[in-house]
Amino acid sequence: MFIGAQVSLYPMSSHFVDIITAGLDALRPYTDDLRIETDDMSTLMVGAPGPLLDAIRDLFAASAKRPEHVTMHVTLSRGCPGEPDDTSCRCDTLEQAQHQPLPERQDLAAQAVREAPVLGVEIDVQFSLYVMGAGNHMDEILGCIDFLKSSGTFLKSKNFCTRLRGDAGAVFETLRQAFLRFGPAEGHVTIDLTASANSPSRV
Numbered sequence: 001m002f003i004g005a006q007v008s009l010y011p012m013s014s015h016f017v018d019i020i021t022a023g024l025d026a027l028r029p030y031t032d033d034l035r036i037e038t039d040d041m042s043t044l045m046v047g048a049p050g051p052l053l054d055a056i057r058d059l060f061a062a063s064a065k066r067p068e069h070v071t072m073h074v075t076l077s078r079g080c081p082g083e084p085d086d087t088s089c090r091c092d093t094l095e096q097a098q099h100q101p102l103p104e105r106q107d108l109a110a111q112a113v114r115e116a117p118v119l120g121v122e123i124d125v126q127f128s129l130y131v132m133g134a135g136n137h138m139d140e141i142l143g144c145i146d147f148l149k150s151s152g153t154f155l156k157s158k159n160f161c162t163r164l165r166g167d168a169g170a171v172f173e174t175l176r177q178a179f180l181r182f183g184p185a186e187g188h189v190t191i192d193l194t195a196s197a198n199s200p201s202r203v
């Protein structure tokens with residue numbers, strides 16, 4: 001399976017270099033676990049979803065600890081049939097989820113969010129889950145929505161997406177669980193998300 005993300009960070013400040021550098025410094029612990037490639041548009045990260053989601057979380061949390069408004073756009077994908085298999089992307093959670101009924105997956109996801117580390121950074125996220133090529137894809141999406149509403153990070157539903165708010169640790173754990181526990185374990189699943197912190201127009 002191939003699991004990866006395209007990540008773009010957008011500081012709303014003339015001090016954008018310092019903010020981006022702070023975020024990139026947070027990626028150093030993950031360089032042995034992930035393939036990381038950067039160009040002028042985004043940064044590609046490929047690897048197992050544990051270090052992958054931790055790296056994205058820490059990148060944004062480190063940038064958001066400063067007072068300036070910062071946003072991040074991420075496209076997450078697993079199981080894309082157009083990408084080659086990569087042994088570094090192995091994930092036991094996905095293999096276990098294939099054999100678990102939906103209510104059990106919802107309970108396990110909620111427990112993981114409750115146990116998430118507290119990072120002391122308040123963030124907002126809106127995201128959409130896309131389950132590709134599955135006959136029961138709406139059951140999976142609706143099951144994910146039910147989990148989100150009980151996660152403790154749910155803010156509100158919007159057209160085409162769901163809004164989350166809370167500590168970066170809990171919010172990114174919510175995203176991790178949505179990504180791993182919903183949709184077929186061997187199928188193509190993507191998440192499109194935008195994260196924001198320190199917005200002057202936050203409502």
